[in-house]
Amino acid sequence: MLRTHTCGELNISHLDQTVTLCGWVQKSRDLGGTTFIDVRDRYGLTQILLNTDTDAAVRDKARGMGREFVIRVTGKVLERTSKNLKIPTGEIEVAVEELEILNESKIPPFLIEDDTDGGEELRAKYRYLDLRRNPIRNNLVLRHKLAQEVRRYLSDLDFMEVETPVLIKSTPEGARDFVVPSRMNQGEFYALPQSPQTFKQLLMVSGFDRYFQIVKCFRDEDLRADRQPEFTQVDCELSFVTQEDILNIFEGLIRHLFKTTKGIDLGDFPRMQYADAMRLYGSDKPDRRFGMEFVELNDIVKGKNFGIFDSAELVVGINAKGCASYTRKQIDELTEWLKRPQIGATGLIYCRYNEDGTLKSSVDKFYSEDDLTNWAAAFGAEKGDLILILAGNTNKVRKQMNELRLEMGSRLGLRNKDEFAPMWVLDFPLLEWDEETERYHAMHHPFTSPKPEDIPMLDTAPGDVRANAYDLVINGSEIGGGSIRIHDRETQSLMFKHLGFSPEEAQKQFGFLMDAFEYGAPPHGGLALGFDRLCSIFAGLDSIRDVIAFPKNNSGRDVMIDSPSTIAQAQMDELKIKTTI
Amino acid sequence: MLRTHTCGELNISHLDQTVTLCGWVQKSRDLGGTTFIDVRDRYGLTQILLNTDTDAAVRDKARGMGREFVIRVTGKVLERTSKNLKIPTGEIEVAVEELEILNESKIPPFLIEDDTDGGEELRAKYRYLDLRRNPIRNNLVLRHKLAQEVRRYLSDLDFMEVETPVLIKSTPEGARDFVVPSRMNQGEFYALPQSPQTFKQLLMVSGFDRYFQIVKCFRDEDLRADRQPEFTQVDCELSFVTQEDILNIFEGLIRHLFKTTKGIDLGDFPRMQYADAMRLYGSDKPDRRFGMEFVELNDIVKGKNFGIFDSAELVVGINAKGCASYTRKQIDELTEWLKRPQIGATGLIYCRYNEDGTLKSSVDKFYSEDDLTNWAAAFGAEKGDLILILAGNTNKVRKQMNELRLEMGSRLGLRNKDEFAPMWVLDFPLLEWDEETERYHAMHHPFTSPKPEDIPMLDTAPGDVRANAYDLVINGSEIGGGSIRIHDRETQSLMFKHLGFSPEEAQKQFGFLMDAFEYGAPPHGGLALGFDRLCSIFAGLDSIRDVIAFPKNNSGRDVMIDSPSTIAQAQMDELKIKTTI
Structure with missing residues (x-):
């Protein structure tokens, strides 16, 4: 091997050993007469050190190295004076005796660090550099x-x-197939x-x-x-x-x-009937990191001359805990959010359970405080809660309410990535x-x-x-x-x-x-x-x-290798196909 | 699970337990009033037993079962009177109490046994049945x-x-690519x-x-x-x-x-230079389960007025140990074999080292017994050996001699499948x-x-x-x-x-x-x-x-699913391609 150890391996038990490391220059800093360089590989980061004891030619060579140069260094493992206990190699450094530049690097188009300055397009084009970053x-x-x-x-x-x-056979069921023209069986195609x-x-x-x-x-x-x-x-x-x-x-x-x-x-994983999932969450894939189950209100709200509810196939709501303080503006904004074409709800009805115990809805014209008390009871709502209601065709309104529930879950911080609800x-x-x-x-x-x-x-x-x-x-x-x-x-x-x-x-x-x-x-x-x-x-x-190591973008392109691409006429001729653009 | 054990699991330690097995009827035989049925699954074979103690309805059902029926049986594990020690379950049998036919089977188009009567075509078409056979x-x-x-x-x-x-990009280097027309990037193709x-x-x-x-x-x-x-x-x-x-x-x-x-x-694996492999075996992938290395004869055979050798770039031979008894007819047949277009050798020269110590070649006109003694020495040949020689262009003659060496290795039984020469x-x-x-x-x-x-x-x-x-x-x-x-x-x-x-x-x-x-x-x-x-x-x-579970035939077809196949015009229209047959 070109190295004796990886950059994630050395610690205090290796003191005074002469080691050889290979890796990439992560960063370099000069402090007085001493240069510290972080060398990176897949396994970690090791600090190497050049100072006045280091051979002058080696120091010269080091001076010419930029970020992402690939180097090979040999030297002795020393205990650091200022330790970094956050990384496994943070107690040691390697005093460089020999230094070889294995390959140079142009200045990368974006920072190879956990937080990079590169935009999505640029990182896709230089995916091989993006893959160098630890998070990826x-x-x-x-x-x-x-x-x-x-x-x-x-x-x-x-x-x-x-x-x-x-290489199989195209079938009409399911999604659209990718097909592969067969050269040996002309006019025929495989499917993926x-x-x-x-x-x-x-x-x-x-x-x-x-x-x-x-x-x-x-x-x-x-x-x-x-x-x-x-x-x-x-x-x-x-x-x-x-x-x-x-x-x-x-x-x-x-x-x-x-x-x-x-x-x-x-x-144990909870189990739920599809029909129940649709009724309680409006979705066959409920996010159960939080509750906020649907409550169906047909029995409670109908027959009070409120046409929208009376004519609706389903009236359904959720209780947004602690959201009674939502301003009129916030509710309007939520209503607009629901009206976007992707969701397509026509109107949002709400009922605030104020901290003072009063109930206030957007349909007070049709429903008395007693009615609203019944609503609150159906949701198990408490002071400070906000009830949000949609009405309409069952399938549509469930879909809309699912979106609203997820949105409210996100706004209330109930969808924690470190919590798992299977x-x-x-x-x-x-x-x-x-x-x-x-x-x-x-x-x-x-x-x-x-x-x-x-x-x-x-x-x-x-x-x-x-x-x-x-x-x-x-x-x-x-x-x-x-x-x-x-x-x-x-x-x-x-x-x-x-x-x-x-x-x-x-x-x-x-x-x-x-x-x-x-x-x-x-x-x-x-x-x-x-x-x-x-x-x-x-x-x-x-x-x-x-x-995914090498994903495609939303147009199905790999922008790094520039694929798909045109092919040679000879290839099409052999396959007996032509394009008809 | 529908079963308590697999068909490869039961042995003497399970005696008197009531078990349930699922599997395929491998074969069935009647001995007096007793029916023995071998039930097969991936894990093995278990004998089940129906006799006069078995419920009559169960026996009736069993009578209707043919080979490859899928059944589920429940019964007690008994010690066999006549044991089969060749299989792990051979000491026991299961006395059937309950029997369920899970699925019937038509008579398979070939025998589902280690040695089948099915031809290659038929087995390819019914690959799912061929895969039931143990060797596959x-x-x-x-x-x-x-x-x-x-x-x-x-x-x-x-x-x-x-x-x-x-889905990558087609490149001109190497073999021919399979290509995949892109619908989202019309006129362009991915390659596999x-x-x-x-x-x-x-x-x-x-x-x-x-x-x-x-x-x-x-x-x-x-x-x-x-x-x-x-x-x-x-x-x-x-x-x-x-x-x-x-x-x-x-x-x-x-x-x-x-x-x-x-x-x-x-x-340890031996290592050889490419140049040596070509010189000694005429191949970059020598079969080293046997020796029979090439011996180059230019220095020994040239200058004796034998035009074929004198004009050849390379004269090279192998020593077929113990083949001096090859008849003239056998050597002629070998010569014909070498002349086939796949090999294309023009002539084979041989030299027998007879058991009586004499040497006899097909070119005695040009070479004395002393010359032939030198040849034999070059090969380290002994009494009973047969030296086979080809001459011509170096690359061609090496390829031909490689074929001859492999053929002689096979004929002499030197290419044993249980021996491995990496x-x-x-x-x-x-x-x-x-x-x-x-x-x-x-x-x-x-x-x-x-x-x-x-x-x-x-x-x-x-x-x-x-x-x-x-x-x-x-x-x-x-x-x-x-x-x-x-x-x-x-x-x-x-x-x-x-x-x-x-x-x-x-x-x-x-x-x-x-x-x-x-x-x-x-x-x-x-x-x-x-x-x-x-x-x-x-x-x-x-x-x-x-x-390979589902291989394709020499025309690149999967005859089981009948692929490749034509696709719908609508598919081609969407992809903006057409066939040009």
């Missing part, structure tokens, strides 16, 4: 540890990691997998019993801050299990990860109505099994059929989801029929799976965790971008 | 273990697994990585110090039996190391894998001449560093410049290769120049990397192991196909 590198160290612990935990439970193919769903089910048919894979998946969707065209899943499938077994195993996995990487004991949401609907295409879509995917007792409703009330499907939610983020799958041809065909597939289409697209079900398919189910999202929650980040 | 599943279990041990070994040495992107080479080098520039990844790579090349369009690499890179460090670490890895999965201690081949040439394009190509890749002392020859004798490059070879297969990389802009530019890139092209394609080299790039190097090939060697297989 630590995210990737954490990601590595999480992947290791996932593999350890699952392997110890007899899960086998099996690689499934990346949105998930290894059908392959893992085939592995169950093969008797693999317990499968997992940490695997890249791909979706060609318009990107939001928190989506990437390629993302990573912890993908799992098990045979001969019930839903209860799956929940226990993966609850155990998440607990194991928190215990081993953060020393946090999460305890939960299971159970019994999702099998199908959801799609306004645009005017047909039902599979809420999870077409391989999810309906609850046997609900199957008769497939014809009469398809939207009410519940699935054996579950989501794992942490702090309001869906971390993963899964289901007990269909494992017989008949039910699978029925499912495709209800999704609008003709028998021919179903056979063309998924015939291999339905055929497989006829050769002894075991009962099976599984789960997939969004690994990027999981890492970001562990790292306390809002976005997944900084738990 | 065991390969994948082995692959899982190898991946686990690779990760364990490297993580313990501070290597961090980092995921690099799959042939390896994460530039990304891992950027991670070194980022100071990640030790990186690894078990990662899918892609090459759109015409397929041979042993190539797949998508394959898996163990990809590694290290900073601040010498070639010696890298060889030691990865020799340690391979030794660790053999030790932990096969209990074999491989000892080695390092060092100091590869930097460049190789490509007849077709009439220019030099990088022998490894354009990022490989030349030996500093050879750099001056880049202008005068580019083909003689040696690289800091090394290959790991086991049993005649290249398992991996790597190099110390270029880490400064100047040398990298020089390299691109010698590969025929204009400065503009080099900047357009690899500017991001050369730019990165200007911001403090550390000296670094690495290695990539072909994981599929490695697994196949451990499994004793000639092809990589059966260490």
